Amino acid sequence: MVDRILSELHQERIVAIAQHIIAIPSVTNAEHAMSDYTAQFLHNLGFSVTRLAVAESGDTIVATYGSGDQAVMLNFHLDTFDVFVGWESDPFIPVISGDRMYGLGAHDMKGGAACVLAIAEALVTSGVQLPGRVIISATSDEENWSRGAHVMLASNLLHGCVAALVPEPSNAGTLTIGQRGRHVFHVQFWEKPCMPPLAVASMLQQMRRDLLRPSKNLVQLIWDGATNLDSLGHVMSSVSRVAVL
Numbered sequence: 001m002v003d004r005i006l007s008e009l010h011q012e013r014i015v016a017i018a019q020h021i022i023a024i025p026s027v028t029n030a031e032h033a034m035s036d037y038t039a040q041f042l043h044n045l046g047f048s049v050t051r052l053a054v055a056e057s058g059d060t061i062v063a064t065y066g067s068g069d070q071a072v073m074l075n076f077h078l079d080t081f082d083v084f085v086g087w088e089s090d091p092f093i094p095v096i097s098g099d100r101m102y103g104l105g106a107h108d109m110k111g112g113a114a115c116v117l118a119i120a121e122a123l124v125t126s127g128v129q130l131p132g133r134v135i136i137s138a139t140s141d142e143e144n145w146s147r148g149a150h151v152m153l154a155s156n157l158l159h160g161c162v163a164a165l166v167p168e169p170s171n172a173g174t175l176t177i178g179q180r181g182r183h184v185f186h187v188q189f190w191e192k193p194c195m196p197p198l199a200v201a202s203m204l205q206q207m208r209r210d211l212l213r214p215s216k217n218l219v220q221l222i223w224d225g226a227t228n229l230d231s232l233g234h235v236m237s238s239v240s241r242v243a244v245l
């Protein structure tokens with residue numbers, strides 16, 4: 001059964017899908033086109049597709065194939081980080097150089113998304129009848145607050161799901177068992193209005209270092225600071241996102 005599915009899975013097809021979806025911009029909270037593409041791709045294969053609305057973001061997609069009480073889920077997220085400085089080429093035009101592909105989100109995680117979509121295609125074209133259901137889910141807002149995942153979990157669409165595989169980047173050739181979890185802090189602090197903006201920025205940087213220190217090797221920090229005046233005239237530094245992974 002596995003051999004029949006794998007015989008329909010070709011590296012060239014995975015690469016082609018990856019190239020296609022990297023060219024669909026899907027920065028967090030602007031994943032709508034990527035949601036549409038994923039829903040249409042899976043619908044065309046014969047999956048039963050449900051779109052779950054996520055406020056101010058693209059829809060989360062949950063698609064099911066086959067029948068049975070139990071299900072296995074393949075999951076990826078639709079969004080990427082924003083375009084930061086340093087790109088030497090258009091981040092939405094994938095470039096293949098040697099055995100690497102460069103493009104926004106190629107690593108995290110449109111490469112993984114392409115693998116999942118290619119597997120869905122191979123499963124259908126193989127004609128294999130599985131003894132249960134396959135759920136393919138694609139969530140929005142993952143790089144922000146993961147609201148798409150929360151909407152999915154609250155939907156009851158994952159009933160009977162006994163295992164899930166998430167092809168997020170990991171060390172080559174390895175699978176990480178389990179989930180390390182995530183803590184998200186919303187931090188606000190106030191200072192006197194005489195405090196110059198640079199000093200506030202310095203405090204933010206110190207906080208960042210302090211948060212990183214306890215488990216330097218395990219922690220990845222998503223940092224988005226903002227500074228403004230509150231209604232009382234104090235300098236208010238609102239750290240809108242501090243996510244410790």
Ligand SMILES: [Zn+2]
Pocket residue numbers: 077108109168169
């Ligand atoms: Zn990711």
